Amino acid sequence: MSAGEILGRACSRCGLFVFASNDYPSLIRGGNNVFTLVVSDTPVLSLSSKTDLLVALDEKSVELHKKELSENHFLISGEILDKSKEFGELSRNMVAVGAVFGLLNLDFGVLSGIIGEHFAGKPFLDVNVKAAKAGFDSSKPEFEFKVKKSKQLFLSGNHSLALGAIKAGMKFAAIYPITPINPMLEYLAAKSLSCGFVVEVPEDEISGILMALGASHCGVRSMVATSGAGFSLMVESLALAGMTETPIVIFYGQRAGPATGMPTKTEQSDLLFVRSAGHGEFARIVVAPGDVEECFDVSVRAFQLAEKFQLPVIVLTDKYLNECFQTVSSLKSDVKVQRESFAVPKPGFKRYVFAVDGISPRSVPGQQDGVFDANSDEHDEFGFSSDNSVNRVKMVEKRFKKLDLLRKELPKPILHGNENAKIIIVSWGSTKGPILSALEKFSDVSFLQLQYLVPFPDISGFIKGKKVVVIENNKTGQLARLIREFCLIEPLLFNKFDGYQFTVDELVGVLDGIR
Amino acid sequence: MESGDYLCGTPTWCPGCGNFSIRIALSQALAELNLLPKDVLLVADVGCGGNENNWFKTYVFHSLHGRSLPLALGARIANPKLTVIAQAGDGGAYGEGLNHLLHACRINVPVVYLVHNNQLYSLTAGQASPTTDVSSKTVSTPAGVSEMPVNPIALAISAGASFVARGFSGDIVHLKELLKKAILHRGFALVDVLQPCITLNKVNTFDWYKQRIYKLDKPERDRISALKFAFDADKLPIGVLLEETRAVPVFDLSKEADVSVLMKEFS
Numbered sequence: 001m002s003a004g005e006i007l008g009r010a011c012s013r014c015g016l017f018v019f020a021s022n023d024y025p026s027l028i029r030g031g032n033n034v035f036t037l038v039v040s041d042t043p044v045l046s047l048s049s050k051t052d053l054l055v056a057l058d059e060k061s062v063e064l065h066k067k068e069l070s071e072n073h074f075l076i077s078g079e080i081l082d083k084s085k086e087f088g089e090l091s092r093n094m095v096a097v098g099a100v101f102g103l104l105n106l107d108f109g110v111l112s113g114i115i116g117e118h119f120a121g122k123p124f125l126d127v128n129v130k131a132a133k134a135g136f137d138s139s140k141p142e143f144e145f146k147v148k149k150s151k152q153l154f155l156s157g158n159h160s161l162a163l164g165a166i167k168a169g170m171k172f173a174a175i176y177p178i179t180p181i182n183p184m185l186e187y188l189a190a191k192s193l194s195c196g197f198v199v200e201v202p203e204d205e206i207s208g209i210l211m212a213l214g215a216s217h218c219g220v221r222s223m224v225a226t227s228g229a230g231f232s233l234m235v236e237s238l239a240l241a242g243m244t245e246t247p248i249v250i251f252y253g254q255r256a257g258p259a260t261g262m263p264t265k266t267e268q269s270d271l272l273f274v275r276s277a278g279h280g281e282f283a284r285i286v287v288a289p290g291d292v293e294e295c296f297d298v299s300v301r302a303f304q305l306a307e308k309f310q311l312p313v314i315v316l317t318d319k320y321l322n323e324c325f326q327t328v329s330s331l332k333s334d335v336k337v338q339r340e341s342f343a344v345p346k347p348g349f350k351r352y353v354f355a356v357d358g359i360s361p362r363s364v365p366g367q368q369d370g371v372f373d374a375n376s377d378e379h380d381e382f383g384f385s386s387d388n389s390v391n392r393v394k395m396v397e398k399r400f401k402k403l404d405l406l407r408k409e410l411p412k413p414i415l416h417g418n419e420n421a422k423i424i425i426v427s428w429g430s431t432k433g434p435i436l437s438a439l440e441k442f443s444d445v446s447f448l449q450l451q452y453l454v455p456f457p458d459i460s461g462f463i464k465g466k467k468v469v470v471i472e473n474n475k476t477g478q479l480a481r482l483i484r485e486f487c488l489i490e491p492l493l494f495n496k497f498d499g500y501q502f503t504v505d506e507l508v509g510v511l512d513g514i515r
Numbered sequence: 516m517e518s519g520d521y522l523c524g525t526p527t528w529c530p531g532c533g534n535f536s537i538r539i540a541l542s543q544a545l546a547e548l549n550l551l552p553k554d555v556l557l558v559a560d561v562g563c564g565g566n567e568n569n570w571f572k573t574y575v576f577h578s579l580h581g582r583s584l585p586l587a588l589g590a591r592i593a594n595p596k597l598t599v600i601a602q603a604g605d606g607g608a609y610g611e612g613l614n615h616l617l618h619a620c621r622i623n624v625p626v627v628y629l630v631h632n633n634q635l636y637s638l639t640a641g642q643a644s645p646t647t648d649v650s651s652k653t654v655s656t657p658a659g660v661s662e663m664p665v666n667p668i669a670l671a672i673s674a675g676a677s678f679v680a681r682g683f684s685g686d687i688v689h690l691k692e693l694l695k696k697a698i699l700h701r702g703f704a705l706v707d708v709l710q711p712c713i714t715l716n717k718v719n720t721f722d723w724y725k726q727r728i729y730k731l732d733k734p735e736r737d738r739i740s741a742l743k744f745a746f747d748a749d750k751l752p753i754g755v756l757l758e759e760t761r762a763v764p765v766f767d768l769s770k771e772a773d774v775s776v777l778m779k780e781f782s
Binding site for chain 1: 524572596597
């Protein structure tokens with residue numbers, strides 16, 4: 001937990017709403033590392049373009065961030081932070097955290113409690129509490145918040161996704177380290193023993209997805225988590241999952257590509273990649289949660305859908321959402337967690353029976369009378385290899401038949417704002433927060449948020465007769481292309497691909513321009 | 516159990532192919548160990564040997580080329596009661612999937628890796644594989660192979676495998692006994708099976724192997740002495756080259772997580 005995270009959690013525990021995001025280079029030490037927090041007594045969904053309070057751990061940082069400062073800003077640097085000399089250089093950030101807490105006029109007891117939890121059992125606990133207190137005492141209260149005490153959580157997208165996986169009964173995760181899903185790997189690894197699941201760090205992502213498929217074949221809910229570079233290695237086995245109808249959940253945190261790109265910056269440039277990745281044609285689900293709260297429900301549902309429909313589910317997030325922290329009142333999902341689509345096999349069992357709904361109940365190794373061939377070759381109802389054309393057509397149709405029921409069960413797109421608005425923004429994933437913040441200024445613009453993107457939902461009823469504006473974080477307008485393909489309209493596209501999320505000001509500017 | 520209890524269908528391999536012997540040896544080993552077909556998971560690769568996925572009446576997963584091993588590890592971790600046997604040819608095991616082999620040796624999850632090593636890509640009609648001998652002329656190497664062949668036995672010993680064995684498809688009884696030992700071994704077991712490709716390999720013929728093969732009485736005591744056998748240039752020792760007791764990773768999936776407790780840690 002970084003100093004910024006300690007501060008955010010402390011503010012959140014005081015009853016405030018916090019939205020926080022980090023920005024760092026791909027380095028272990030040094031470079032310009034920024035942790036930005038927006039703290040308010042009303043819910044916060046996005047970053048702010050102006051900084052009211054800057055903590056600069058060195059002089060260079062003051063220069064770098066000068067242009068972002070608001071007119072009446074506060075600066076915590078040099079002299080105040082030098083109080084840390086008394087406690088050792090490493091406590092510099094704790095002095096800063098204490099100083100901010102004092103300025104914000106919050107209860108120091110809450111902050112010291114969180115520092116205590118974080119450093120519990122470690123020798124530098126006392127020093128850090130003292131450093132924070134010194135910082136706290138050095139600043140005078142400047143802010144006034146209406147604080148109401150209510151239980152709430154402060155966590156990142158990675159944590160929310162991981163909690164959803166655990167809630168869904170995930171038992172096997174194979175994760176090769178990569179930004180931005182490392183915190184998910186670390187959290188799951190830390191909880192694996194006490195919660196009874198396996199976290200394997202494989203030799204590469206090729207192996208990772210195969211291990212997960214092997215585990216899934218044995219009936220346990222399995223996942224991988226990765227980013228573009230790792231998913232590229234998984235693609236051949238994505239097709240294997242499709243062909244053998246083996247459930248798997250793939251958590252995919254996008255970052256700025258191509259290739260190594262800007263590995264610690266955000267982007268939404270892999271929607272069309274995941275939509276068609278893998279050789280051959282097979283059914284899949286791609287879902288993009290919009291914020292930390294949605295990550296939980298999407299994650300739980302991903303496991304349920306993967307198992308019920310026996311297909312890969314790709315949970316598509318991005319660096320911004322994976323690593324941002326948000327105050328949420330609670331994490332909820334209305335998904336009923338239950339085992340689905342398993343067989344009670346009898347002699348002559350057909351694993352890939354031509355089921356009416358396309359979902360053929362599966363057996364698992366160890367089950368009497370259930371033996372079958374999970375075959376990467378095209379196969380007959382038992383799983384044995386077959387290149388018979390009649391069987392081929394029926395089997396392909398069976399695998400796609402599932403989509404009929406799936407379409408009925410998938411949650412619908414979410415419409416935010418005035419349904420009679422003449423202008424409708426259509427977007428997906430982490431742009432949700434900035435768009436909703438921008439929309440506070442416009443009563444005549446609505447926002448259609450697409451969570452479930454593959455299979456593509458029917459949005460004709462939402463967009464009919466409206467000016468459609470697509471906002472997304474990539475160069476080529478990938479959602480815009482899907483809308484063109486499925487809705488046969490030409491939407492207005494506003495995109496960016498500089499490695500950063502849209503700011504609210506940028507979006508307000510866009511909307512002002514088209515009205 | 517009878518060996519026929521594990522088998523079904525009619526293999527389409529070339530008459531006289533070593534794959535028939537390997538299939539018989541494996542089914543006999545399973546029968547003699549009295550393992551129920553429902554408790555056996557066979558993970559097949561792609562290639563001539565990989566086609567066996569259709570001719571076994573156990574649980575089978577026919578994986579992708581070079582990708583049988585990691586899938587087998589995941590399955591065995593998820594269900595430790597299973598006997599999991601991954602199979603591959605020399606292309607899949609020592610070319611496309613070599614990385615997986617080295618790491619399986621390290622991880623030591625109890626899976627048997629049965630490699631059909633005929634020193635050629637046979638299903639694609641005779642291209643040189645990673646184990647084709649130097650100077651062999653094949654359809655892909657008209658001037659003769661110039662690369663050093665992969666030495667799978669030496670690699671597995673060096674990578675920390677706890678069980679390394681070599682068999683010969685021409686000796687079913689010996690191979691069956693090797694496979695029984697491999698299945699009973701607590702940890703990862705590589706069984707490299709020398710196998711003449713009677714249709715396409717005109718160099719490493721049945722007679723060629725017969726002249727070079729001899730049986731080891733017992734495993735070597737340590738890796739260095741096992742390596743000496745692995746690097747024998749003139750002869751091909753078959754049998755268990757190395758067997759070692761090593762810790763096996765233990766996974767407990769039985770606990771249920773209480774997410775509400777976990778959530779409180781984020782308050």
